[in-house]
Amino acid sequence: MGLVVKKFGGTSVGTTERIQAVAEQVKASREAGDDVVVVVSAMSGETNRLVELAESIHPNPPAREVDVLLSTGEQVTIALLTMALEQIDCPARCYTGAQVRILTDSSFSRARILDIDAEPLQEDLQRGRVVVVAGFQGVDEEGALTTLGRGGSDTTAVALAAALEASECQIYTDVDGVYTTDPRVVPEARRLDRITVDEMLELSSLGSKVLQIRAVEFAGKYRVPLRVLSSFEEGPGTLITYEEEGMEEPLISGIAFNRDEAKISVIGVPDTPGIAAKILGAVAEANIEVDMIIQNISQQGLTDFTFTVHKRDYQATLDLVRDNAEQLGAREVYGDDKIVKLSLVGVGMRSHAGVANTMFRALSNEGINIQMISTSEIKISVVVEEKYLELGVRALHKAFELDVQPVAELEGLSDE
Amino acid sequence: MGLVVKKFGGTSVGTTERIQAVAEQVKASREAGDDVVVVVSAMSGETNRLVELAESIHPNPPAREVDVLLSTGEQVTIALLTMALEQIDCPARCYTGAQVRILTDSSFSRARILDIDAEPLQEDLQRGRVVVVAGFQGVDEEGALTTLGRGGSDTTAVALAAALEASECQIYTDVDGVYTTDPRVVPEARRLDRITVDEMLELSSLGSKVLQIRAVEFAGKYRVPLRVLSSFEEGPGTLITYEEEGMEEPLISGIAFNRDEAKISVIGVPDTPGIAAKILGAVAEANIEVDMIIQNISQQGLTDFTFTVHKRDYQATLDLVRDNAEQLGAREVYGDDKIVKLSLVGVGMRSHAGVANTMFRALSNEGINIQMISTSEIKISVVVEEKYLELGVRALHKAFELDVQPVAELEGLSDE
Numbered sequence: 001m002g003l004v005v006k007k008f009g010g011t012s013v014g015t016t017e018r019i020q021a022v023a024e025q026v027k028a029s030r031e032a033g034d035d036v037v038v039v040v041s042a043m044s045g046e047t048n049r050l051v052e053l054a055e056s057i058h059p060n061p062p063a064r065e066v067d068v069l070l071s072t073g074e075q076v077t078i079a080l081l082t083m084a085l086e087q088i089d090c091p092a093r094c095y096t097g098a099q100v101r102i103l104t105d106s107s108f109s110r111a112r113i114l115d116i117d118a119e120p121l122q123e124d125l126q127r128g129r130v131v132v133v134a135g136f137q138g139v140d141e142e143g144a145l146t147t148l149g150r151g152g153s154d155t156t157a158v159a160l161a162a163a164l165e166a167s168e169c170q171i172y173t174d175v176d177g178v179y180t181t182d183p184r185v186v187p188e189a190r191r192l193d194r195i196t197v198d199e200m201l202e203l204s205s206l207g208s209k210v211l212q213i214r215a216v217e218f219a220g221k222y223r224v225p226l227r228v229l230s231s232f233e234e235g236p237g238t239l240i241t242y243e244e245e246g247m248e249e250p251l252i253s254g255i256a257f258n259r260d261e262a263k264i265s266v267i268g269v270p271d272t273p274g275i276a277a278k279i280l281g282a283v284a285e286a287n288i289e290v291d292m293i294i295q296n297i298s299q300q301g302l303t304d305f306t307f308t309v310h311k312r313d314y315q316a317t318l319d320l321v322r323d324n325a326e327q328l329g330a331r332e333v334y335g336d337d338k339i340v341k342l343s344l345v346g347v348g349m350r351s352h353a354g355v356a357n358t359m360f361r362a363l364s365n366e367g368i369n370i371q372m373i374s375t376s377e378i379k380i381s382v383v384v385e386e387k388y389l390e391l392g393v394r395a396l397h398k399a400f401e402l403d404v405q406p407v408a409e410l411e412g413l414s415d416e
Numbered sequence: 417m418g419l420v421v422k423k424f425g426g427t428s429v430g431t432t433e434r435i436q437a438v439a440e441q442v443k444a445s446r447e448a449g450d451d452v453v454v455v456v457s458a459m460s461g462e463t464n465r466l467v468e469l470a471e472s473i474h475p476n477p478p479a480r481e482v483d484v485l486l487s488t489g490e491q492v493t494i495a496l497l498t499m500a501l502e503q504i505d506c507p508a509r510c511y512t513g514a515q516v517r518i519l520t521d522s523s524f525s526r527a528r529i530l531d532i533d534a535e536p537l538q539e540d541l542q543r544g545r546v547v548v549v550a551g552f553q554g555v556d557e558e559g560a561l562t563t564l565g566r567g568g569s570d571t572t573a574v575a576l577a578a579a580l581e582a583s584e585c586q587i588y589t590d591v592d593g594v595y596t597t598d599p600r601v602v603p604e605a606r607r608l609d610r611i612t613v614d615e616m617l618e619l620s621s622l623g624s625k626v627l628q629i630r631a632v633e634f635a636g637k638y639r640v641p642l643r644v645l646s647s648f649e650e651g652p653g654t655l656i657t658y659e660e661e662g663m664e665e666p667l668i669s670g671i672a673f674n675r676d677e678a679k680i681s682v683i684g685v686p687d688t689p690g691i692a693a694k695i696l697g698a699v700a701e702a703n704i705e706v707d708m709i710i711q712n713i714s715q716q717g718l719t720d721f722t723f724t725v726h727k728r729d730y731q732a733t734l735d736l737v738r739d740n741a742e743q744l745g746a747r748e749v750y751g752d753d754k755i756v757k758l759s760l761v762g763v764g765m766r767s768h769a770g771v772a773n774t775m776f777r778a779l780s781n782e783g784i785n786i787q788m789i790s791t792s793e794i795k796i797s798v799v800v801e802e803k804y805l806e807l808g809v810r811a812l813h814k815a816f817e818l819d820v821q822p823v824a825e826l827e828g829l830s831d832e
Binding site: 019050056057061068069072075078079080083086096 | 435472474482487494495499502503515561
């Protein structure tokens with residue numbers, strides 16, 4: 001297939017036995033004719049161990065030194081994996097992020113990749129070596145070590161695949177692909193053979209935490225073919241595609257849900273210009289992220305305003321808005337943290353009317369009341385009472401026949 | 417005092433509490449007006465943990481990857497120590513060997529330092545920061561990580577002190593200085609306030625393992641004032657001096673001993689040119705290091721040849737020489753691993769006759785038979801039966817009055 005970048009997370013390299021299993025898998029790819037670059041995370045548990053060491057010394061350890069500390073985690077893994085490869089006669093060479101060099105900005109603990117020098121890696125590949133690279137880490141212009149934040153190894157893999165113009169970037173995880181919804185909620189949930197990057201982004205941000213959202217964005221930007229697959233069992237996984245490939249898209253790809261939100265309603269505020277900014281300004285200043293925002297139409301010069309925040313920010317937000325209620329001229333402020341957000345995702349819905357209608361009818365048939373609605377090009381989200389999570393997801397999964405392989409997708413597969 | 421380089425070994429930074437204690441000590445030096453560069457080793461136990469990980473994957477792990485793996489040990493320590501310093505409001509910045517950059521050759525696991533770029537460290541020092549550097553590690557010209565071998569942190573500290581023209585390089589250990597001999601053998605053993613670098617070299621190589629011999633050589637070459645002191649209790653330690661300082665040297669500085677040697681004798685070989693090379697050639701080819709070598713005068717064209725090797729090489733060497741005995745024309749080959757080497761060290765003996773005589777008489781008075789003698793400019797070594805170790809060391813310590821502070825040394829001290 002050419003050059004493949006494979007990324008293995010902490011669980012996949014959690015023990016020396018697992019590292020040896022990864023080495024075997026990499027060797028098999030080499031023997032099948034691929035050039036292979038492997039990106040690895042720290043062995044599972046290692047990052048937490050290091051964080052605990054730091055916190056036993058400093059209650060709020062400085063980010064620059066935390067990055068020096070944490071980047072040892074992947075450095076251990078690259079050394080061990082390279083030894084495991086050499087042990088089975090698969091020539092390999094390993095590199096830290098700084099060695100590659102993966103140039104980042106200087107935002108310690110959440111740095112962004114600016115550039116990658118792929119030259120030395122190309123040389124190793126030409127000599128028939130497997131290249132093993134430490135994920136999650138880089139170096140800034142002044143030579144300081146940086147890390148990309150949790151899950152940053154996915155981003156490293158995608159960035160390397162882009163820089164090396166790899167034919168595929170394979171992210172090995174503990175699931176065997178992206179599903180139409182969480183199989184623990186809907187046993188009929190089906191693994192998708194393909195999904196578009198836009199859908200993947202919506203699914204990631206909505207709580208299907210298969211891939212880091214930054215990695216998916218990165219992959220989209222550089223058109224890196226991305227595949228999610230299991231490091232524990234064989235299988236094709238799910239390929240993340242780009243739209244210009246022109247296959248007919250299924251109507252709906254999946255259903256995401258998010259239990260982590262709470263809603264705040266500001267009732268009966270004067271519908272004057274700038275009222276939304278007034279309400280949300282204080283929230284933004286407190287560094288609280290707002291997800292859905294809904295403002296109903298005005299009645300008698302008054303309007304209702306509702307938004308959602310993460311559950312952990314619920315009480316702080318409620319207190320904040322209540323403190324401002326008088327100044328805002330609001331009649332009432334109330335909140336509810338017993339809610340859940342259900343989202344239908346699919347690029348196909350752009351060209352198909354009636355998706356929203358089918359969704360609302362399916363929920364209504366189950367007696368589920370919709371509290372909030374928000375839509376985007378390829379997504380419809382609704383907020384319902386928390387207790388309806390499973391019922392709602394199952395009803396939608398059935399209504400859109402997600403348990404059945406769509407004809408278009410089957411045709412798409414036969415092209416391969 | 418100016419700029420001081422302080423080196424703390426694995427035991428001194430073995431726990432987070434110990435790291436915090438080191439931070440306090442460094443801060444105190446800063447507050448006393450010194451600029452401070454700190455060199456640290458991996459936390460005790462960490463290097464062994466990493467080596468075990470490697471060996472569970474590869475029976476004979478490749479040196480290049482071992483260096484990538486082991487160099488994470490000090491990287492953890494520099495991050496934690498810098499956090500500890502910042503926590504007590506002592507501004508600090510940390511650097512790995514590669515970041516400094518400590519340029520070495522490419523002999524993985526036993527690299528030699530070629531060059532140090534002290535520029536960036538100077539900048540930090542000028543800004544009032546403590547600089548924390550990972551010991552034991554460097555980077556080669558191609559950017560590969562290297563390590564200097566066990567104890568290499570001492571060498572890092574001395575090399576940094578030379579590059580920064582530090583006023584002193586202080587090596588913190590678990591002993592409070594260099595003693596006239598091992599206090600466990602002679603309770604009257606006295607801590608030396610000063611010792612010359614040559615004496616220190618002899619004492620190091622003879623088994624007083626206070627400092628790494630390479631570090632001492634390095635210090636001698638660059639005339640770096642080196643001080644050995646305890647990281648657990650206060651005290652002046654021992655200053656390692658250079659001869660041109662011109663103080664009158666005490667006759668004898670100390671008595672070293674080595675229990676790790678064994679001797680091999682080749683009896684009755686023809687005393688022809690090249691016989692020594694023939695005997696030792698095979699030993700050298702087997703990568704066995706020889707320490708003392710003695711050849712007695714020839715009698716009737718035959719000579720006896722004796723040499724010592726490390727005890728772990730004893731059986732292999734004996735087998736090797738026995739296999740060659742016929743070819744060498746030797747009458748007999750025999751070995752003895754129940755021996756010990758006692759050495760008297762002191763630059764003063766160069767200008768004083770009678771030292772050897774006093775030594776031999778002291779041993780003879782105790783009924784100790786001398787099996788081998790070997791001398792250098794500042795050292796006399798004898799091999800005696802193993803059981804005489806303690807008796808011999810105590811007899812020599814007393815004969816040379818090492819328990820008494822010499823007058824010259826007291827005067828030297830009063831100059832400070």
